[in-house]
Amino acid sequence: MITEQQTNRPAGRKRNRTYILHLATIFLGFIIFGISENIKGPAIPRIQLDFNLNEMQIGTLLSLNALGYLIACSFTAILTRKIGIKWVSMLAFGTMAISGIFIFWAHSYSWFSASYFLMYIGNGMLEIGLAILSARIFVRNTGTMMNLSHFFYGISSTVAPMIATGLMTVTIAGHTLDWRGMYFAMLMLSVLPMIPAAMSKFPSDAPDDATGLQRIPLKQLVKDRALWLIVLILSFGVVSEMAVGGWLVNYLEKSYRWEPSAAAGMLSAFFLCFSAARLLLGPITDRIGFTLSIIILSGLTGVCTFAAIFGGESYAFLFAAAGIGIAPIYPTVMALIARRYPRESDTAITFVVTMMGIGSVIGNYLIGAITNGFKQLFGQDTELGLLRGLQAGYGFIGLCALLCSVFGMVLYRYLKARKQLI
Template sequence: MENQKRLRNMLIILTFGLMLVQGSIDNIRGVLIPSIKDEFMVNYTSIATMMLLSTLGYITATFTGGMMTDKIGHKKLIFAGFLFAITGIAGIAMAGTYFALVLFMFLLGYGIGLLTMGASTLAPVVFVKNQGIMMNLMHFFYGMGATVGPKYAGMLLAAGVAWRDIYRYSLIFVGTVLIYFLFCKFPHIEEKKKEERVPLREILMDRRVVLFSLLLGFYVASEVGLANWLATYLQNVKGMSESKSASYLSLFFMIFTIGRLIGGFIAERVGYMRSVFIFVLSALVCLAIGIFGKKEYVMIISLGGFFFSIVYPTVMVILIKSFKKGLNSIMGVVITASSGINMIANWFIGKMNDLFHEAVGFSMILFFLSIVLVLLLMLKRELAGERKQAP
């Protein structure tokens, strides 16, 4: 029993480490976009296409990740994720053309997607108590990586370090988590009785799955859009330096991370659905003040990171509690569909930047958050109806 507890604790630490990797690698890119754009002499639409294909790699991984977990197990899935992620990072650092850069961004996205699915499907198994708190704690480590990553990248850029070298240095961190992973054992996880499967058609026809997919899609588009475009917006619209814009992005994720640390307790006390609605509405207000207010009000965008913090993990807890069977496959479908929405939405932001102005593109995040509020109300009604019909 004691040995089993130790193995479970090691796997809990692994899920935290995987989220740390995703948070840091995902979010150094936003700070490096202006440097990448200048070196390859491309426009914002090309940058948005690069991010679209990176997200497509992520989607490809999440679409197959749930089914792959059932077939090959968590350990092989996560190991494959590390291999693709490391290959992608090394390739990005060496890419000589825009097309090579896009290819390796796709591979990196695929690798990160496999790591995400590994952590997401492992979490319901190893988090046996206080799932709301533990899921927020797991995503706290994503926020920690997202805080340190941009700050680290901004400091190195200010010191004259090339963006390619910043990617090279990130391999040290990813390699450290890989070494820890190799010492983890998954015996009780892999031998666990396989869950009852649900046909894909049945999953796709479920209104709850559709609503969860749309809700998470537009939320992720908002969070990722802010991570990808805030530094560009601050530099080109508000006239800030690379270092200062990176500091604002890092502050957003630092406050975001604090929210993840304490947000689980708030969600448990206030209620999952109610807390998500309040936090999304507050995030929308903070972003609107930062965009339409005076230059000094930009700080409020960073403070709004607190209200972005609990949305994704808490919605995932609601999802886990809403389905009795086929959870791995359902999570695969929801994460894939939501990633597809995010991919298209962030490409659209880049297109708006080119067609109109960076201020117009960045303001699209307000529209996405408004859609999330409407979808939350629809999901609440749908879940209430399901509970009434339950025997």
């Protein structure tokens, strides 16, 4: 006689296999995301030299790429409803791999800009897909699991700058890979997470998926003041987080005349602290609350950043320590959204990340503009002008972390007054 327990075993094994494939897609996805975002640190000084760009042009380039990310976020939600998260993820990974091929053949600034823009289209699609999938899968210990997922982003971000620096010096058949070959090699790794994604059935693709029932329309959702405070928190937090990958190596090389390997090592140290924080602090965010965690941790990052700038070269280690505070901000905000808007998580995530993209465009542009403006103020072609420009630009990164903490306080008071703290 076949017992009920025996008949349930195949279904249980199937669920476990599906869950493992989901985790593999998410974890590998964040690894690729970390690589694509943070190999630019060591590459930017070489790109700047090859194309003869100033800091303002670099800031504009990063802003345009953030615009590509924003555009992808705006259409990915619609695409997800049409073809499902599975195929959106496959398309995102494929787009990033193709962009690596285009970057390899980019020998003009316009061609390179277009190729880099395409990479950020893939990044934006991947961001939304992974966020929606994570929100639907991690219904328990949300803060812990969100931080664990983003831990893999931190791990890849830690090793990516050092691997990128090493790859740029590799010679194959008498040809040095340089930054073009490095981008090609690293972005082709995007093929790997396509394997578990292709083998898996995603929640949004299942016929019994209930996430689309009884949705609150976006028009009504945006009337929630808390959602706009979350947008501000995430925007300032992400600018503070993501700008480090593009500006820290540049800052250390030009302000303190550090060797490229040493500067890349400090960026890796930042992401080592970043990764450890996401691995270890997730349970703490679940325990003390998401909003309070954001206030404390983003404030810590702002203090560390300004102390590193004003303390001089001997305090440069605080640039790395700043990663401890900023690391949990993004996954903690995603956990907050998943818990506050359980049925509308995909809509809320898409809206918040899209608005965050606008903030990222403005933020990256401002960093370049502030850096260039202070250079001119203190002497365009002088060492003092360069130093003050870099300090002002990087100071804006620290200011964003402090503003993230400030708006976290506003959100805390708003939710506490309504007894809605999470």
